[in-house]
Amino acid sequence: MKPAAPAAPRAPGYHGDDRWLLLWAALIGVVGALATVAFHEGMAFTERLATQHPGSLVHAAEALAPWRRALTPALGGVFAGAILWLAQRIAKGRKQPDYLEAIAIGDGRQGVKDTLLHSLSSLCTIGSGGSIGREGAMVQLAAATGSWIGQLARFDGDDLRLLLACGAAAGFAAAYDAALSGAIFIAEIVYGTLAIRRLGPLMVASVVSEVTVHQALGYAPVYKIPPLHVASLWELPLFLLMGLILGALAPLFMVTLDGAHRLAARLRLALPLKLALGGLVVGAISIWWPQVWGNGYSVVNDVLKHPWPLALVAAVLIAKVFATAATTGSGAVGGVFTPTIFVGALLGLLAGSAAHALWPGSSLPVVYAVIGMGAFLAATTHAPLMSFLIVFEMTLEYQLVPALMLSCLAAYHVSRAIRPQSIYHEALHRDTANEEDVVDSAPPPVSR
Known part of the structure; x- marks a missing residue:
């Protein structure tokens, strides 16, 4: 009898039950969207409760007396820390991995109590003016819904991790x-591949x-960018130079965040x-520069629409870096993606002002x-495709593509070359099976 012929390798794409993942991804897209809406509304309520002022946190900070501006983020930190302490006690010292780690090296499972307490x-941190991005907790909460749906449907292994990623x-x-960037963010940073079996469900969910959120429920985009265009293709060397400079500054930004975390770790508090x-x-810094409150959406939108004195731009930029380092270093739950956009925008504005003067x-x-x-996103995340796409989706300006692509790749x-690890390196590689410290759900700086 002849031996059985080896099975032919499967062609790329979907096979059999794999196609059902697309339907599950669509369901997770709806549920994840509703989870982010719930967090958004909860954040608006918390901000009003903490400041008694509607609108952006920066406007609220400007309206507060200096002593309240200084103490409100500290009081929010007390409540945020108490909730994390409670989560630690419930977990009995076992730390739940964040979504990046659970996708990359975990089992795809996210606990309900731990996720809700971290959210x-x-x-508490964001609503009281903490200098951190809300997207970290929003994405963590939406990712957890993917995990919960996958567990209810009895998925496990790679399929459960994929639904968590969705x-x-x-x-x-x-x-x-940013529908396309949402899928590429996970595919490029976590998986490091654009394989169709993973990219397909990610794109459906995204x-x-x-x-x-933005079409059916009518929520407006967070960044309101006016129509823009590059004056001349002869400027491409200037955009290349800016990319090189921002690429050199990005490791310094990551070192600053990392140093703040190490410093806070030494405090026996x-x-x-x-x-x-x-x-x-953060509160002390905001006495002079209230623009450091919150994630920075309103400041970026303002500098894109109204001219700022360059001295104020430089001062707010430096203040924001230290305020973000203080918030993330303390162990607050949130993201560093939005503060990174903030820093990149103000650095670019300074570079553009110099170019326009010359x-x-x-x-x-x-x-x-x-x-x-x-460019600064590409430099910190080491994901140039995602960084290029998210700015393109924000602007929808094809004329910016050559300059944007060149700057992102250069950065x-x-x-x-200076720092091989991205800002997400530690979150993707650490082992937390026996870790007893409570760390924020945002990806920490490189060497945490």
């Missing part, structure tokens, strides 16, 4: 009104989530006191600010 802690993509797309101290630093016929400084957003290569 509540994040609301939830994260849905949360990202809902947070930034698109369904974006449509649910209870979690409520440690987060309160981080909030107090060459009055060059593009407006705000063009450099928008390109800087993508990525310079940053990686």
Whole structure:
């Protein structure tokens, strides 16, 4: 009898039950979108409760008396830390991995109690003016819904991790009104591949989530970017130079965040006191620069629409870096993606102002600010494709593509040459099976 012929290798794409993953991804897109909406509304309520002022946190900070501006983030840190302490006690010292780690090296499972308590802690930090991005908790919560749905449907292994990733993509797309970037964010940063079996469900979840939040429910995009264009293709060397400079500065930004975390780790303080101290630093900075409150959406939108004195731009930029380092270093739950966009926009605005002063016929400084957003993202995340796509989705300006692509690639290569690890490296590689410290759900700086 002849031996059985070996099975033919499967062609790329979907096979059999794999196609059902697309339907599950669509369901997760809807549920993940609703989870981000719930967090968004909870955040608005918390902000009003903490400041008694509607609108952006920066406007609320400007309206508060200096002593309240200083103490409000600290008080929010006390409540946020107390909730994290409670989560730690419930978990009995076993830390739940965040969504990036659970997708990359975990089993895809996310606990209900731990996720909800971390989300509540994040609301306290962000609502009281903490300098951290809300997208970290929003994406974590949406990712957890993917895990919960997958567990209810009895998925496990790689399929459960993929459904968790679909939830994260849905949360990202809902947070930034960027359907394509939501899928690429997970595929490029976590998986490191654009394999269709993974990319397909990610794109379905991302698109369904974006449509649910921004088309069906009518939520506006967080960044309101005016029409822009590059004045001349002769400026491409200037955009290349800006990419090189931002790529060299990105490792310094990551080192600053990393140093703040190491410094806070040496403080033998209870979690409520440690987060309160981080909030107090933010509050002290905000006495002079209230623009450091919150994630920075309103500041970026303002500098893109109204001219700022360059001295104020530089001062707010430095203040924001230290405020973000204080918040993330204390262990607050949140993201660093939005603060990274903030830093990139202001660095780009300074570079564009210098270029416009030397060459009055060059593009407006705000063009450099928008390109800087993508370049600095590429430099910190080491994901140039995602960084290029998210800025393109925000602007939908094809004329910006050559400059944006060139700057993103230049920043990525310079940053990686100086510091091979991205800002997400530790979250993707750490082993937390026996870790007893409570760490924020945002990806921490490189060497945490």
